[in-house]
Structures are given as structure tokens and as C-alpha cells.
Amino acid sequence: MSVARAQEAWPDRPIRLVVPFAPGGVTDSIGRLSAEWLSNRLGKPVVVENRSGGNGSIATEFVAASRPDGYTLLVASASQFAVLPALTPVRYDPVQSFAPISIVASNPFALAVPAKLGVSNLQEFVALAKRDDTLNYASAGNGSGSHLTMALFLRRAGIEMQHVPYRGGGPATQDLLAGRVAAYFGNPAEVVPQAQGGTVRIIATSGSTRVPELPDVPTVAEQGVAGLVTETWNGLAAPAGTPPAVVARIAEAMRPACQDAAFRASLARLGVDPVCNGPAEMGARVAADLPVWKEAVQISGATLD
Structure with missing residues (x-):
């Protein structure tokens, strides 16, 4: 099958959604809500797979190295994309290794x-x-x-x-x-x-x-304290090189979720605010977050426990 026909047929089998943490936390819960929503909209199962460890780096590196065909996605977060690379060497680049899809939810502190x-x-x-x-x-x-x-x-x-x-x-x-x-x-x-x-x-x-x-x-x-805006967020990302048409289809499938009363209520119970934006907005957010959290790590002298 040609690349064009493969993209038109996508998805023709289950999609794997990788969560960087153990079941039960906010990131996992947002991932499962997103998986259920996408399953219903895309017509194929979206199966959640928890790959915890390395403060989230194990799952993130796994997805970065996965085949960019739209069948392996990551529940991404500000922690893995902007904080962790400032704290420790990681085998992925938060900008170059991924195709951003959508920030599903966020919250400040x-x-x-x-x-x-x-x-x-x-x-x-x-x-x-x-x-x-x-x-x-x-x-x-x-x-x-x-x-x-x-x-x-x-x-x-x-x-x-x-x-x-x-x-x-x-x-x-x-x-x-x-x-x-x-x-x-x-x-x-x-x-x-x-x-x-x-x-x-x-x-x-x-x-x-x-x-x-x-x-x-x-x-x-x-x-009156200028220059401080920090928020944490969770969203969806694919390996770099994933066809733009596939990325766009996932983003468009997620976008209505944050207008859905039941989905919004589920996010509210987790203490997060609905976003459901698109690839460009998510990419801009990652780029803006990187220098903020890098400065914070330098100021704090933080190291991983």
C-alpha cells in the first residue's frame, strides 16, 4: 500500500497510547479519558499502556523511537517536555523528537x-x-x-x-x-x-x-510580581515524522472534547482546566515553556531525588 493510501486508511487497527506513569494519577486519568474519547471518534480501540520509570523518561524515549505511523502516541506533559530535560540528560528532544497534537488540559499552581x-x-x-x-x-x-x-x-x-x-x-x-x-x-x-x-x-x-x-x-x-507564569499541562504527541494529515485528524477528533459537558466534568474532578488546542498551539507552548523551566531549575539548584 502506498503512503498516501495508508494515510487515507488510517486508522485500520488499534492505536496505542503510552502513559509515562503508573495508573491512578492525573496524567493517567487524562490519558484514559482521551483514549475513550478518541476510540469513539476514530472507530478503532485506543489502548492505554502504562510505562512508568525514569521520572517519565522511559515512556517518552520509547515513543520518540517508535514508528511514526500514528499508531503509537504519548500522553505528554510539561514535566517530560520542559522540566525533565533541564534536570537530567534524556535521549529525546522535546521539540525535534515529537509531532505535537493537542494539549488536553492544564492548570496553574x-x-x-x-x-x-x-x-x-x-x-x-x-x-x-x-x-x-x-x-x-x-x-x-x-x-x-x-x-x-x-x-x-x-x-x-x-x-x-x-x-x-x-x-x-x-x-x-x-x-x-x-x-x-x-x-x-x-x-x-x-x-x-x-x-x-x-x-x-x-x-x-x-x-x-x-x-x-x-x-x-x-x-x-x-x-505586582512580574515575570512569573507557570502552568502544568497534559496532552498528546506523536513521534516526529508522523504524517501531518494523521496528526491533524487526531487533533480535530480531540478538539470537541473540551466542549462536551461530561468530558469537562471529568477534567474538573481532576482539578484541571480544559484546553483541547491544536498542533501549532501545543508546539508554541512547549517552545515557551523550555526557557521558563530551565531558568527555574538553575535558580533552584534542583536535582532529581
Whole structure:
């Protein structure tokens, strides 16, 4: 069969969607939602395959080296495409090794502080940190998005705080609730429920716009700390060289998902915002993220645990 006829016939067999982490996390959940949506739209099974290890690099390298025929796709993320290459050598190039398809969902980070800290906005928090050099902050681990976002914020705000890394967002949030740490730049899904209970206060978010669940919480930039926009995202990518027509077909199949009420509700339960953009937008996002996270790694001195 000619290349042109193969592209016209695509897909004529099941598609493999590789997830870089074990089942159960946000990335895996977004991958499974996307797989179900695409299966229904493309008329062929989209089978999720979890290949965990190497902080996501094992799966990412596997897909980068796979045949570019549209039958092996990756659940990509900001972590694998922009953060990990700044932390450690990897056997793929986030720009050259992949054909971007679509960012499915994204979310910024939310800066939460114990309610008893007595600050209600970012200016008060910065002023307190300048007066008290004993303040510390939690992160979900060295090199995590929460760690790197806080490192960028501290540099932009001209303050210093002691870093206390945890093994995940759950333990970090628990110590925030207990008042053992003064701040945590966490995923909204981790801290919004706590803020609703009144134990913690969310004083800023790190995205370019406000979080829908937190319409009254200004972004970092809105509160006078310029040059800080960080978000984490998950999307779909194919090996470089995948026919553009196939890439476009997958992107167009995914685009309506973020207008679907049930799909949006599923993303909301994960604490992420719907995006469902196209290859050009995803490619631009990757290119924009690379220098941001590289700077954050350099500022933080982060290394992999």
C-alpha cells in the first residue's frame, strides 16, 4: 500500500497510547479519558499502556523511537517536555523528537498559606517574608512544579525561604494544614478543598489568568510580581515524522472534547482546566515553556531525588 493510501486508511487497527506513569494519577486519568474519547471518534480501540520509570523518561524515549505511523502516541506533559530535560540528560528532544497534537488540559499552581499566618494577599506575604527569615515552604519534591514555581517566585519577589521537600503533594498539604510550613505552591485540586474549609488561605495563582474555581484570587502578576507564569499541562504527541494529515485528524477528533459537558466534568474532578488546542498551539507552548523551566531549575539548584 502506498503512503498516501495508508494515510487515507488510517486508522485500520488499534492505536496505542503510552502513559509515562503508573495508573491512578492525573496524567493517567487524562490519558484514559482521551483514549475513550478518541476510540469513539476514530472507530478503532485506543489502548492505554502504562510505562512508568525514569521520572517519565522511559515512556517518552520509547515513543520518540517508535514508528511514526500514528499508531503509537504519548500522553505528554510539561514535566517530560520542559522540566525533565533541564534536570537530567534524556535521549529525546522535546521539540525535534515529537509531532505535537493537542494539549488536553492544564492548570496553574495555587499559593496556599495557613490561615493562622495572618496574611490575605501576596503583598502581605512578601512583607512578612522580608521581616521573618525563618519562614519555610513545602514542595511536592525536588524539581517538582511546586518547587520550581516557588523558586521563580522567590527570585522575582526578592525574598528567601527555606525549602522543605516532600514525597508528593499529599504530605506537603498535610504539613501545610498542620502549620509546620508557611506556604505551598500546590495544584488547585490539593489546596482548594482545604481553603474552602477555612484551614488555609489561597493568596495567588501562577497562571496567565485566574483559576475558574478561584475567581476572587488574583494571579501573581496581577499582584505586582512580574515575570512569573507557570502552568502544568497534559496532552498528546506523536513521534516526529508522523504524517501531518494523521496528526491533524487526531487533533480535530480531540478538539470537541473540551466542549462536551461530561468530558469537562471529568477534567474538573481532576482539578484541571480544559484546553483541547491544536498542533501549532501545543508546539508554541512547549517552545515557551523550555526557557521558563530551565531558568527555574538553575535558580533552584534542583536535582532529581
